[in-house]
Amino acid sequence: MTTSSIDQRVSLAVSTVIFALRPHPDTGLMTLWLPLVRRIREPYEGMWALPGGPLEADEDLAASAQHTLERTTGLAPNYLEQLYAFGNVDRSHSDTVGYRSSDRVVSIVYWALVRQDEVARAVDGENVEWFVADDLPPLAFDHAQIVDYALARLRAKITYTPIAHAFLPTEFTLADLRAVHEAVLRTTLDPANFRRQALATKTLVPTGTCLQGTSHRPPALFRFEAGAPTPAPEEQR
Amino acid sequence: MTTSSIDQRVSLAVSTVIFALRPHPDTGLMTLWLPLVRRIREPYEGMWALPGGPLEADEDLAASAQHTLERTTGLAPNYLEQLYAFGNVDRSHSDTVGYRSSDRVVSIVYWALVRQDEVARAVDGENVEWFVADDLPPLAFDHAQIVDYALARLRAKITYTPIAHAFLPTEFTLADLRAVHEAVLRTTLDPANFRRQALATKTLVPTGTCLQGTSHRPPALFRFEAGAPTPAPEEQR
DNA sequence: GGCACTTAATGTTGACGTGACTTTAAGGTA
DNA sequence: TACCTTAAAGTCACGTCAACATTAAGTGCC
Missing domain, CATH: 1.10.10.10 (Winged helix-like DNA-binding domain superfamily/Winged helix DNA-binding domain)
Incomplete structure (x- = not known):
């Protein structure tokens, strides 16, 4: 039924939506923030994206999420849960931008919560920055939808679970x-x-x-x- | 931190837990059933497993689940939802059986519901058989745990959603x-x-x-x- | 010390949802 | 017609919860 085209391979990545609480600079109110990583290569070079990376062959899925987190942001999450596996064929170029990646990427996305005092330890490096979760810049790939989904999940789960x-x-x-x-x-x-x-x-x-x-x-x-x-x-x- | 070993590659599969209702042969009561596929090669040759297959490069995840379903059981699900991505390193040989597969498999598992009249159309082929969901034979890989999780999900979701x-x-x-x-x-x-x-x-x-x-x-x-x-x-x- | 002020902690009340149960409706069958 | 079965509607006690009121326990100011 489906013959796999030769010029396309499926590769597996693990990304994480990380939530933390900080006071809002304007209002001073406690607000949801999340760290994003600036892409340093095509596609979507220069845009902000979720921290993540390819799955190593000897790594468990959750471990992979934690390792990338530690590597890119220096954070150790206090809570980590699988969110969803995003893998539609068109998701690399879903934003109608002209980019064409030869590889198709399936992302297994986790969401994480970090303590307030842990946020202080966070590396605010060159290509890592914190943003207000409900007021994000345009994101690479389909990451905006992923964050929306993670936000909905967090808000739903906090009402019926002690997280x-x-x-x-x-x-x-x-x-x-x-x-x-x-x-x-x-x-x-x-x-x-x-x-x-x-x-x-x-x-x-x-x-x-x-x-x-x-x-x-x-x-x-x-x-x-x-x-x-x-x-x-x-x-x- | 993690150096990928050369003799191991990560491959991606899509499997589905399919639920249907039929009367129980003994009691006559309506009961949950699900179709399983007999494995025809190592590892776990001869044992029962969830229908599934490798993800084709030009297939969406849900589409892949539906295609494999159609191919192996002839069923067209009336409801299909992603369950979870199982991808721990040890899950191929989790049952302490001596099998060793060189490839590591990450399975994106869906769960599906089919109508009663649709079940009649099901192909009861040589290597496909229906089982009572709460009384399954030993399954290949970690599929028994996957079915348990799908069952829990179905039972939870039917109480707060009209499925x-x-x-x-x-x-x-x-x-x-x-x-x-x-x-x-x-x-x-x-x-x-x-x-x-x-x-x-x-x-x-x-x-x-x-x-x-x-x-x-x-x-x-x-x-x-x-x-x-x-x-x-x-x-x- | 006495009073105002602030937040913590406890109480009260009415609306609503739910489980257990009863009553009435609408068919067929002996 | 009497009786059986299931459908459909109604009743009641109990628990949960939002909204609001009240008391408790501290600080700061005069």
């Missing part, structure tokens, strides 16, 4: 946790109701201590319940 | 729809409550007609609301 802690240090207040939700979902949440829901999940363990040094009633500190951070199905059992 | 209709013809009664849910989830559901929930989704359109020839009150017929059957993210927008 917000992946943005936070080991000890945090309920206000911290709520701030993460509000930043990700871009809404305000009722503190009282948020508390009730958060405590109902049973994934929060009170440390017994309170945060001191506030100019008001000191909030209780919590820790996230130990437990596997959503293992990939290949690692299950 | 049950993919098993049914265009017109059906609420009892038919409920029977699908009961077969997939292996439970009994309260008819009255199921009706309320089903109608609340607004995805069911009454045809106005009733099913005749029953030895009791004739049930109303419904049609599924037109609408894209969960497009893959690459096809969105």
Whole structure:
């Protein structure tokens, strides 16, 4: 039915959408950011793209994502999950740009969350820059759609799974946790109701201590319940 | 950090977990079945495996899944969605069997649903056989885990998304729809409550007609609301 | 010290969804 | 006509949740 054309080969890449929280320069509000890498060769030379690279023959998929991440941005993610495998034939030149790559690329895309303090360690190198997730420049390939999908996934998953802690240090207040939700979902949440829901999940363990040094009633500190951070199905059992 | 060993290459395959409903031979109850293909070469020769094949260079991922499906089982799925990309290095010889394949295989796995009347068209060839999804023989590679994951996904998704209709013809009664849910989830559901929930989704359109020839009150017929059957993210927008 | 101010934490109330169950409707069959 | 079966609609108690109110516990200012 389908005869493979000789001048085209399928190669496999692993890319990652990495989310982090930082204050917005204008508003000062906590906002979702992600690091992008500037392409230094055709196609799409000079444009911004997701960090990624070819899959090495002796690397697991998730390991490949982590290695490229470490190599390009210096980041160690606190949460990593497979997003989707993008592999349509036309995706290299989907933006109607005249570029023609001889190789067809199938990208297995992961999405990752990093802690706020980890962001500080990030290498802001020559060709790596952070952008506001909801206000990105034009991206290479189909990476804009991929980011959209990752954003939708993050926003959906944070509402029914305790992944917000992946943005936070080991000890945090309920206000911290709520701030993460509000930043990700871009809404305000009722503190009282948020508390009730958060405590109902049973994934929060009170440390017994309170945060001191506030100019008001000191909030209780919590820790996230130990437990596997959503293992990939290949690692299950 | 990682030097690719010379004797190993990464190749890409697309496989599919196909679900269909048939009465169980013993109990007569509606049950989940899936077709498997007998392997005719090493590794795992003679064992049962998911239908699949190498990705052709000019084929989209979903198209590849559909083509292999058509080729091996003769089936045309009514629903097709990407499940996961399995690509760990050790997955070819994960069962401690002595087989050694020189190539490493990354499988992009889809899951599919076929209508009951479509199952009749299925080719029950020499090397294709249907099995009860929850009572499978030992499978080749890591396919048993893949099926488990697909089963979990199907059971989770049918509870919050209207995909049950993919098993049914265009017109059906609420009892038919409920029977699908009961077969997939292996439970009994309260008819009255199921009706309320089903109608609340607004995805069911009454045809106005009733099913005749029953030895009791004739049930109303419904049609599924037109609408894209969960497009893959690459096809969105 | 007393008061204003801020956030933490707890309580209250009404709307809504859901599971278990009951009642009525509409056919066929003995 | 009595009876059986399933369809379809209705009832009720319970739990969840958004919205709002109240109390608790600190700081800073006069």
